[in-house]
Amino acid sequence: xxxxxxxxxxxxxxxxxxxxxxxxxxxxxxxxxxxxxxxxxxxxxxxxxxxxxxxxxxxxxxxxxxxxxxxxxxxxxxxxxxxxxxxxxxxxxxxxxxxxxxxxxxxxxxxxxxxxxxxxxxxxxxxxxxxxxxxxxxxxxxxxxxxxxxxxxxxxxxxxxxxxxxxxxxxxxxxxxxxxxxxxxxxxxxxxxxxxxxxxxxxxxxxxxxxxxxxxxxxxxxxxxxxxxxxxxxxxxxxxxxxxxxxxxxxxxxxxxxxxxxxxxxxxxxxxxxxxxxxxxxxxxxxxxxxxxxxxxxxxxxxxxxxxxxxxxxxxxxxxxxxxxxxxxxxxxxxxxxxxxxxxxxxxxxxxxxxxxxxxxxxxxxxxxxxxxxxxxxxxxxxxxxxxxxxxxxxxxxxxxxxxxxxxxxxxxxxxxxxxxxxxxxxxxxxxxxxxxxxxxxxxxxxxxxxxxxxxxxxxxxxxxxxxxxxxxxxxxxxxxxxxxxxxxxxxxxxxxxxxxxxxxxxxxxxxxxxxxxxxxxxxxxxxxxxxxxxxxxxxxxxxxxxxxxxxxxxxxxxxxxxxxxxxxxxxxxxxxxxxxxxxxxxxxxxxxxxxxxxxxxxxxxxxxxxxxxxxxxxxxxxxxxxxxxxxxxxxxxxxxxxxxxxxxx
Numbered sequence: 001x002x003x004x005x006x007x008x009x010x011x012x013x014x015x016x017x018x019x020x021x022x023x024x025x026x027x028x029x030x031x032x033x034x035x036x037x038x039x040x041x042x043x044x045x046x047x048x049x050x051x052x053x054x055x056x057x058x059x060x061x062x063x064x065x066x067x068x069x070x071x072x073x074x075x076x077x078x079x080x081x082x083x084x085x086x087x088x089x090x091x092x093x094x095x096x097x098x099x100x101x102x103x104x105x106x107x108x109x110x111x112x113x114x115x116x117x118x119x120x121x122x123x124x125x126x127x128x129x130x131x132x133x134x135x136x137x138x139x140x141x142x143x144x145x146x147x148x149x150x151x152x153x154x155x156x157x158x159x160x161x162x163x164x165x166x167x168x169x170x171x172x173x174x175x176x177x178x179x180x181x182x183x184x185x186x187x188x189x190x191x192x193x194x195x196x197x198x199x200x201x202x203x204x205x206x207x208x209x210x211x212x213x214x215x216x217x218x219x220x221x222x223x224x225x226x227x228x229x230x231x232x233x234x235x236x237x238x239x240x241x242x243x244x245x246x247x248x249x250x251x252x253x254x255x256x257x258x259x260x261x262x263x264x265x266x267x268x269x270x271x272x273x274x275x276x277x278x279x280x281x282x283x284x285x286x287x288x289x290x291x292x293x294x295x296x297x298x299x300x301x302x303x304x305x306x307x308x309x310x311x312x313x314x315x316x317x318x319x320x321x322x323x324x325x326x327x328x329x330x331x332x333x334x335x336x337x338x339x340x341x342x343x344x345x346x347x348x349x350x351x352x353x354x355x356x357x358x359x360x361x362x363x364x365x366x367x368x369x370x371x372x373x374x375x376x377x378x379x380x381x382x383x384x385x386x387x388x389x390x391x392x393x394x395x396x397x398x399x400x401x402x403x404x405x406x407x408x409x410x411x412x413x414x415x416x417x418x419x420x421x422x423x424x425x426x427x428x429x430x431x432x433x434x435x436x437x438x439x440x441x442x443x444x445x446x447x448x449x450x451x452x453x454x455x456x457x458x459x460x461x462x463x464x465x466x467x468x469x470x471x472x473x474x475x476x477x478x479x480x481x482x483x484x485x486x487x488x489x490x491x492x493x494x495x496x497x498x499x500x501x502x503x504x505x506x507x508x509x510x511x512x513x514x515x516x517x518x519x520x521x522x523x524x525x526x527x528x529x530x531x532x533x534x535x536x537x538x539x540x541x542x543x544x545x546x547x548x549x550x551x552x553x554x555x556x557x558x559x560x561x562x563x564x565x566x567x568x569x570x571x572x573x574x575x576x577x578x579x580x581x582x583x584x585x586x587x588x589x590x591x592x593x594x595x596x597x598x599x600x601x602x603x604x605x606x607x608x609x610x611x612x613x614x615x616x617x618x619x620x621x622x623x624x625x626x627x628x629x630x631x632x633x634x635x636x637x638x639x640x641x642x643x644x645x646x647x648x649x650x
Contacts, residue, residue: 030058030060031043031055031056033048033052033054034052034053037057041064042065045072050071054072056075057079059082060080061082061083061084062084063084063099063100064101064102065101065104066101066105066106068104070105071106072106073109074108074109075111075116076109076110076117076140077111078112078114079116080117082117082118082120082121082145083119083120083125084098097122099126099127101118101129102131103128103131103132104132106132107130108136109140110139111139118141118142119142121144121146124160126161127142127143127144127163128142128162129164130163130164130165130169130193131166132168134171135172136173137171137201138177140178141177141179141180142162142177142179142180143162144183147182159183161187162179162188163190164190165190165191165194167215168193170193170195170196171193172196174200175200178201178202181207181210183207184229186208187234188203188208188211190212190214195215195216195217196218197218197219197220198220198221198245199221200222202224202225203223204224204226205232209230209232209234210226210233211232213233213235213238213239215238216237216238216239216240217237217238217239219240219243220239220274221241226248231253231284232252232253232254233253233254234252235254239268242274243274244274246275247274247277248275249280250279251279251281252278252280252281252284253282253311254283256284256286256304266302267302267303267304268305271309271328272309275311278312278313280313282311283304285302285316285323286302286321302321303323305326306325306327306328311329311331313331314332315334319399319400319401324340325338326340326343327343330358331356331357337403339359339380342361343360343361343380343381345365345377345379346359346360346380347359347375349374349375350374363379387404387448388403388448388449389401389439389451391426391453392452394452397415397418405441407441410438413435423435423454426439427451427603427604433451453603453604454604485514487515487517494638494639497639497641497642500638501641501642502515506529517633518633519633520566520634521571522544522562522564522565522566523557526557527548527550527559529641530550533578536550556574566631566632566637567628567629567631568627568628568631569603569609569628570606570632571640572606572612575609575618575644576608576612577609579647579648593607593611593626595624596621596624601626601628606628613640617643618647
């Protein structure tokens with residue numbers, strides 16, 4: 001009897017122990033934390049002190065927030081979470097419409113059973129709005145089951161995003177889950193913050209953009225992205241690497257986008273794998289180029305590098321964008337101008353429906369890949385293909401491109417004025433071509449050649465104008481400079497050069513005991529100095545007129561803007577031309593200027609002169625820069641003239 005009673009008591013104890021677990025849902029609890037039930041999901045979330053797992057027990061109609069500082073794993077457990085506002089349009093006050101999940105803490109989402117859903121039914125709200133950190137999305141379905149833009153004629157506006165990673169948000173990894181949008185007008189997933197890696201999951205947009213990136217995505221290594229009618233991935237941020245996954249679009253696979261609204265253009269560091277297709281284009285790179293009045297032009301250049309992967313559809317490349325292809329398989333031949341220098345072979349095959357082109361670094365690789373196929377191997381850069389002629393305009397203007405076969409000609413265009421600068425022609429590094437002159441595309445230059453615009457200044461500049469130079473700088477009988485300028489310290493880097501220039505009569509002070517070392521120097525002063533070096537009488541009115549005429553006659557200068565400031569590249573160009581005129585034996589053009597970060601800023605007509613000036617030590621640069629377009633200060637001019645005169649005496 002006692003044994004039966006003990007057995008009954010034990011069974012009762014076991015039953016009582018199980019009741020809290022089995023009765024959680026029955027008691028109206030919708031979520032649990034460590035076996036403790038809660039009547040609302042938010043209450044369960046709030047019960048987690050620092051870190052913990054919240055499991056759904058029932059379908060929930062609720063909008064919840066993960067507070068800052070909390071670390072939550074949300075297990076959907078096969079249940080549905082939908083936001084409490086059921087209105088489908090914007091007639092409901094903004095404060096009554098909530099995101100289904102707003103994350104300000106650290107969140108992981110999983111679905112241990114399968115079939116779990118996070119839904120949103122409110123106008124202008126998301127299923128997930130992330131302001132904090134999402135450690136990982138492992139599973140679940142994320143959608144907007146009620147969408148106010150399912151009808152193409154709907155006047156109720158944009159239904160917004162299913163998932164929005166805000167500018168301050170971070171998603172470390174998306175490894176699974178289904179992301180679905182059924183509307184016609186809004187994007188599915190918007191990233192304004194940072195995403196570490198997308199390695200899985202499906203992203204399906206029935207009517208618009210599947211994934212809009214204006215932040216940073218470090219890596220896409222997997223996942224399936226599809227858009228029925230638009231671009232699949234629209235990128236005006238940065239995608240570091242695409243090495244896997246499937247991207248399929250009814251229009252554009254990847255659209256690297258640039259506009260004036262987004263100063264940073266879309267960039268894809270490298271595409272090394274995966275499959276990308278679009279009925280209009282697999283990849284489109286667009287650019288933005290506009291000049292705002294007197295301000296410098298704004299040019300956004302979208303870019304991408306392709307080293308591998310499979311591509312179906314065109315490569316649509318804007319004139320100011322950058323594409324480099326060093327591998328991969330394409331259903332259309334890649335134009336040679338986009339092929340990296342390392343590419344030397346292409347394998348052409350056919351899969352039964354279309355031609356495929358695979359690019360290799362060597363012929364041997366291509367031949368080995370062709371074994372067992374009916375494909376053919378060839379050189380994609382064979383003679384007869386078009387050469388890309390780049391017309392580099394300078395002044396931060398966008399370059400233009402002309403594609404023509406070697407031996408063919410086209411007329412060189414004129415560019416509109418840039419302030420007081422006038423486009424006079426084009427320079428290929430050895431030959432000057434006037435505006436309107438025919439340029440014949442040379443052979444033997446590979447697949448590209450660059451012409452740089454030549455600009456001439458024609459306008460006023462306010463400068464400190466000293467009196468004209470006094471004497472021949474080579475006058476060995478000139479007295480030693482005893483002038484002490486109040487603005488030239490004895491230990492200044494230019495002090496000895498100022499003393500030299502004044503002593504030799506190259507330069508004078510500017511009055512009131514000052515030299516004005518930081519002020520600009522006039523073009524007229526330089527041509528006057530050089531004319532006197534050439535033994536010419538420079539007297540007359542105005543004081544620079546004789547030097548001006550001499551400089552124009554001997555092609556030292558165009559004679560324009562004698563009272564205007566001289567730039568550093570204009571100064572060395574005049575000195576170079578004078579040295580050449582006088583048969584200076586030390587003239588050399590072999591100096592490599594790539595050591596300077598702003599070498600590309602040198603005007604085409606000044607490159608040779610700058611090479612010579614650097615090679616002879618006349619100009620040395622500062623902080624790795626030559627500053628060719630900057631006005632030459634009086635201190636800089638004094639220093640360069642001292643070096644030049646000593647060079648001429650050798």
